[in-house]
Amino acid sequence: MNPKFVLPNFIILIVLFSCIVAICSAEILFTDSEGNQLTFPGPAEKLVCLNSDSAEMVVALGAGEKIIGLADSVMSDTALMAHIPNAVSVGNWQTPNFEKVLELKPDAVISYSSSKPKNSDQFLNAGINLTYLDCYRINTLDHDVKALGTLLGASDRADVYVKFKDKWQNLVSSRVANLAPDQIPSVYIEGYSDYSANGKGSGVDQELDVARGKNIAASLGEQWPKVTAEWVLSQNPDVIIKAVSLKPDKTLEQVRDGILHRSGFETLSAVKNNQVYALNGDLAYGPRSPAGLIYVAKALHPSLFKDIYPDDVLKEYADTFVSGVEKGEYYYPVL
Structure with missing residues (x-):
């Protein structure tokens, strides 16, 4: 075998292997509010948020433009909507318009775990796994914002929010500790x-x-x-x-x-x-x-x-x- 061809072929194999590793490593994994471990092929670019708290947290992470669908109750929040320019209504958060959500082709549909959509079976039967992230209880905000940060590729921003929340929570805890x-x-x-x-x-x-x-x-x-x-x-x-x-x-x-x-x-x-x-x-x-x-x-x-x-x-x-x-x-x- 001509050694002149061995080295280039070896380099090509290394490059191909590196590409495969890079593709595999683009996968993201996190646990939702129910403890389900979820895997996505990469950061979500298109979201439907059925709960207002997850929608606001997406905005807090600097990704409001990624929200393409919202429940009616969120659409009426003018302060929040100023940061969500691309969203359309998908109906009531408890019974979202399944056909409308399907038409939007979102990467993820986020809902409360404590109050799931009444028509969630429709989504599951269509192969759409709902992502349950509550983003409303102070004891689980750290987990939920970090999971959302992973989903959006915004982990650094999620860490900033956690520091903000923990600062005030720790201040309160320290002042009432000796009551x-x-x-x-x-x-x-x-x-x-x-x-x-x-x-x-x-x-x-x-x-x-x-x-x-x-x-x-x-x-x-x-x-x-x-x-x-x-x-x-x-x-x-x-x-x-x-x-x-x-x-x-x-x-x-x-x-x-x-x-x-x-x-x-x-x-x-x-x-x-x-x-x-x-x-x-x-x-x-x-x-x-x-x-x-x-x-x-x-x-x-x-x-x-x-x-x-x-x-x-x-x-x-x-x-x-x-x-x-x-x-x-x-x-x-x-x-």
């Missing part, structure tokens, strides 16, 4: 519907764990147990926090006033001591929740957080991740 048991207030957390409590493991419950509050619904065995006025009265919480899905016809002050004037509630310690708070769900859950955590901490332990304001956290978030969201009605009363 005595009798300094921990009991709290009734109410969800969007009247007498729909936030139980153990729910979004605001996790913020209570960090800020040292005792959730009176934690022992009811459900994340969102339905309770009654009589039950709340029997528990007599020190603090009431109402999570609100803000509607244009009602302000947070009006929502709070509605709680204050519920029959029998004038006997509650929370009402007597003016410890009733209304918190916009956009701050209670999701990427903006570090600001919500500061509000909850100030509500529970005002003397420990006199020098910190949720507006400052929200401004930092807007300046660093999603501009425009610092404007809006987020809580009442202002702390």
Whole structure:
């Protein structure tokens, strides 16, 4: 064999092998919110986001232009939509328009794991595996944003968000660490519907764990147990926090006033001591929740957080991740 041909052929084999390795290494792997290990051939370029929190997190990672489909509820968020120029509506987040999603040919369809689409079987039967990334509970935000960063090829940006979130969470944890048991207030957390409590493991419950509050619904065995006025009265919480899905016809002050004037509630310690708070769900859950955590901490332990304001956290978030969201009605009363 002529040695002149052996070396070039050997070099060609090395180049081919390197190309194969590079192609294989382009595959990305991550675990979703359900613990499923997912594999994609490369970073996703086209996304459909059925949950608003994942859509906002995609924007926070600097990839809003990759979102091509959104649920109706997200399309109405003007501050967020300013960063999502290419998206069209795919209908209701619980029953998305399957044909429309199929027509868009997304690389990934992202949904809540806790509230899956009712027609998810349609997607599975068509070979479309839903990617479950909640992006709303403060205890799992680190995992979810890192998984999303991997999916988008934006891991560095995900790390920046994790540092932002951890900074504020660690600050709260350090300030409440030495509280005595009798300094921990009991709290009734109410969800969007009247007498729909936030139980153990729910979004605001996790913020209570960090800020040292005792959730009176934690022992009811459900994340969102339905309770009654009589039950709340029997528990007599020190603090009431109402999570609100803000509607244009009602302000947070009006929502709070509605709680204050519920029959029998004038006997509650929370009402007597003016410890009733209304918190916009956009701050209670999701990427903006570090600001919500500061509000909850100030509500529970005002003397420990006199020098910190949720507006400052929200401004930092807007300046660093999603501009425009610092404007809006987020809580009442202002702390």
